[in-house]
Amino acid sequence: MDIIFSEEELAFQQDVRTFLKEKYTDDIRKKQDSGIPLSRDDMIRWQKILYEQGWAAVNWPVENGGTGWTPIQQYIFDNEIGAANAPEFLPFGVKMIGPIIYMFGNDEQKQRFLPDILSSDVWWCQGYSEPGSGSDLASLKTKAEKQADHYLVNGTKTWTTIAQHADWIFCLVRTSSDVARRQEGISFLLIDMHTPGVSVKPIITIDGVQEINEVHFENVKVPLENLVGEEGKGWTYGKVLLQHERTNMATVPRSKYRLNRLKEQAGQSVHGGVPCLDDPDFARKLAAAEIELKALEYTELRTLAAVAIGKAPGPESSILKIKGTMVQQMLDELLLDAAGYYALPYVPEQYDLEFPNSERIGHGAETKSSLKYFNNRKASIYGGSNEIQKNVVAKHVLGL
Amino acid sequence: MDFSLSEEQSMLADSIARFIDNDYDFEKRQEIAESEKGYSPELWQTYAELGWTAVPFAEDDGGLGGGPIELMLMMEQFGRGLIVEPFLATIVLAGGVLRRTASAEQKEQWLSGIIEGNIQAALAFSEPQGRFEIADIATSAKADGDKYVLNGQKNLVLNGGNDDLLIIPARTSGSQSDENGISLFAVAADSTGIERKCYATVDAHHAADITLKDVHVDAAAVLGEVGQGFATLQAVIDEATFAVCAEAVGIMQSMHDKTVEYSKNRVQFGVPIGTFQALQHRMVDTLMACEQTNSLLLWTAMVKTAGDPDARKAISALKYQIGTAGRNVAQEAVQIHGAMGVTWEMDIAHYFKRFTAIELLFGNADFHLNRYIELS
Numbered sequence: 001m002d003i004i005f006s007e008e009e010l011a012f013q014q015d016v017r018t019f020l021k022e023k024y025t026d027d028i029r030k031k032q033d034s035g036i037p038l039s040r041d042d043m044i045r046w047q048k049i050l051y052e053q054g055w056a057a058v059n060w061p062v063e064n065g066g067t068g069w070t071p072i073q074q075y076i077f078d079n080e081i082g083a084a085n086a087p088e089f090l091p092f093g094v095k096m097i098g099p100i101i102y103m104f105g106n107d108e109q110k111q112r113f114l115p116d117i118l119s120s121d122v123w124w125c126q127g128y129s130e131p132g133s134g135s136d137l138a139s140l141k142t143k144a145e146k147q148a149d150h151y152l153v154n155g156t157k158t159w160t161t162i163a164q165h166a167d168w169i170f171c172l173v174r175t176s177s178d179v180a181r182r183q184e185g186i187s188f189l190l191i192d193m194h195t196p197g198v199s200v201k202p203i204i205t206i207d208g209v210q211e212i213n214e215v216h217f218e219n220v221k222v223p224l225e226n227l228v229g230e231e232g233k234g235w236t237y238g239k240v241l242l243q244h245e246r247t248n249m250a251t252v253p254r255s256k257y258r259l260n261r262l263k264e265q266a267g268q269s270v271h272g273g274v275p276c277l278d279d280p281d282f283a284r285k286l287a288a289a290e291i292e293l294k295a296l297e298y299t300e301l302r303t304l305a306a307v308a309i310g311k312a313p314g315p316e317s318s319i320l321k322i323k324g325t326m327v328q329q330m331l332d333e334l335l336l337d338a339a340g341y342y343a344l345p346y347v348p349e350q351y352d353l354e355f356p357n358s359e360r361i362g363h364g365a366e367t368k369s370s371l372k373y374f375n376n377r378k379a380s381i382y383g384g385s386n387e388i389q390k391n392v393v394a395k396h397v398l399g400l
Numbered sequence: 401m402d403f404s405l406s407e408e409q410s411m412l413a414d415s416i417a418r419f420i421d422n423d424y425d426f427e428k429r430q431e432i433a434e435s436e437k438g439y440s441p442e443l444w445q446t447y448a449e450l451g452w453t454a455v456p457f458a459e460d461d462g463g464l465g466g467g468p469i470e471l472m473l474m475m476e477q478f479g480r481g482l483i484v485e486p487f488l489a490t491i492v493l494a495g496g497v498l499r500r501t502a503s504a505e506q507k508e509q510w511l512s513g514i515i516e517g518n519i520q521a522a523l524a525f526s527e528p529q530g531r532f533e534i535a536d537i538a539t540s541a542k543a544d545g546d547k548y549v550l551n552g553q554k555n556l557v558l559n560g561g562n563d564d565l566l567i568i569p570a571r572t573s574g575s576q577s578d579e580n581g582i583s584l585f586a587v588a589a590d591s592t593g594i595e596r597k598c599y600a601t602v603d604a605h606h607a608a609d610i611t612l613k614d615v616h617v618d619a620a621a622v623l624g625e626v627g628q629g630f631a632t633l634q635a636v637i638d639e640a641t642f643a644v645c646a647e648a649v650g651i652m653q654s655m656h657d658k659t660v661e662y663s664k665n666r667v668q669f670g671v672p673i674g675t676f677q678a679l680q681h682r683m684v685d686t687l688m689a690c691e692q693t694n695s696l697l698l699w700t701a702m703v704k705t706a707g708d709p710d711a712r713k714a715i716s717a718l719k720y721q722i723g724t725a726g727r728n729v730a731q732e733a734v735q736i737h738g739a740m741g742v743t744w745e746m747d748i749a750h751y752f753k754r755f756t757a758i759e760l761l762f763g764n765a766d767f768h769l770n771r772y773i774e775l776s
Contacts, residue, residue: 001402001403001404001405001469001698001701001702001705002401002402002702002705002706003401003699003702003703003705003706003708004401004706005401006401009401072401075401283773284769284770284773287769287772287773287776288720288724288769290717291696291717291720291721291772292692294696294699294717295692295693295695295696295699295721296692296695297695297699298695298696298698298699299691299692299695301401301403301695302403302695302698305403305404319687319688319691322688323688323692387681390680390681390684390685391677391680393684393687394677394680394681394683394684397684397687398660398674398680398683398684398687399660399664400660400663400664400674400675400680400683
């Protein structure tokens, strides 16, 4: 066992730092550091910069256009991105549908979809949940009826993150009701969002933002070749995807960055007041969060090390999801507590770089702490609520 | 960066695991714990023959040159087996002082015998008024010609009833909480003026409260520099803290595993209680606590091995985790065992008691969270 990075690893770390110094564009950096949401164009520009560097798909094998990095390289890369507070790659393409296509798709699908995912020329979103199917995902009703040369899709998907920008959606749909287990009638379908009959209706979240949507399908004709893998096996593929998704939810580097920001902020006096960190109760809560985060970092590293020797991320990834979101929410609360009264003003228009400084209310970043706190209650709900994750772990890890 | 064990490290962990599985089941452990000495001198000889008592010592001193990783692996297994032999007291605490400070003569006198399994030893790291502060030392050592005269009181001296060696930190200068002015004395257990009250502790280990009344020791009994003992004391207590945390991780994992197993077999309302979601989620919580604690343990072992200045901070983080997340694992294990969990006959109860003793040893969760903040 050794905690020290090898010379190669250190050199790689330096490469990533140099890249970020040279290529992380100022306008995006400013928005990120002020907590201003990125536009579709911002996100795509940044992803294309990574793509041109060959770093779009850090988790993919080389033969599919991935980096083929070791887990430690991935860890170093994620940490540097986190430390610079650079945007993360949107997960729906490279982290989610990409692996499904190269694991379960046919050659035609690989050639057709993977290059555009890598280059961010196609924006994907995820169609799993439905108005009647949240935690009980297998009860989903969106129907895909097989016709001569297409599936006829009818139904509604919901909580679809940034579907308003998406070109394509990957969906779990019901292709058969005549099955012993509900899970067996589910298939995995790729649908072009521009197909007639697809419509997107915004859902405004608790923080006043359009982040999620309802996606309606009304007699949408989807070519048969858009089916991934075998008909009726969609549940199996979806589960693999969820495990990848959950591993992704530990978000340790982002939490490290936020913790450092919090320490900085809480250590400073505001208008001559006593710094938050001088309050022993606050200092103890902060220290406890830091310890939990350190533990999580090593739990994730251990998981990466296991993946490196050929183990797929199994149900243990649920642990990363639960703990990762718990840590995020601990930090949300501490940032809210640290902001105090400055958390209360609700002036959304000032979260724009063009907004005149003289008109700003409170401390910009601190007034966002409440909105982040409200919004991020989602973290323990999405991707399978933390209670569902516990059911998964109880069944598949503990054998209960 | 690398999480894998070397071949030697795997073999060490495997050999202790095999010993516990084959020769140290719960029944045997209870029999040993209830014996007159409270541990098995015969098995202690076995430990020495297998080389376990030599692991942390330098090869030049007749040891095996093991580091934090080896110590961690051993203690985890000792926790799993709930062993009562005084490894912590003799090897980690007293041995830890000796290997850092002893002169060639002192090593000859004490250390060789410890490694061979012939000498038992103790480090008196606590005084009645000191709570968890190891610098709080009122025991005095006054120079008297070429001797020192020791007066004072020590409490909870682990393995303090042994026949051989007591290492006594005493003040040669400075005021009661000063880090400067602490000297470490190797005192023969049968020295005149030592009064001992020996007792069992709740975890079936043994300790003594010791009163020193005009105990005369030679200047040659000083370990290391006069007045400079604090750094050694601190390093040894840090290492012992790390060691008991590793033991606690072994205990937590055992308690968690046994609880899951129990819940699969215990039938109530016509079904195994492990089918109840209220219990399932709690066992997932304890699984996560075990994983997170194990992660901190590995991190600490790695920074300690690397000689990182953050190692002390890591130890405090780990001890805090043991006292919070770990305590929850231990309590839930008892709870899910129901009334059986609070009976003397169940191993769970004895794991719980040893775990609780570890929680308090060398500072509880509050103490270490504060130390973590101070070191930040």
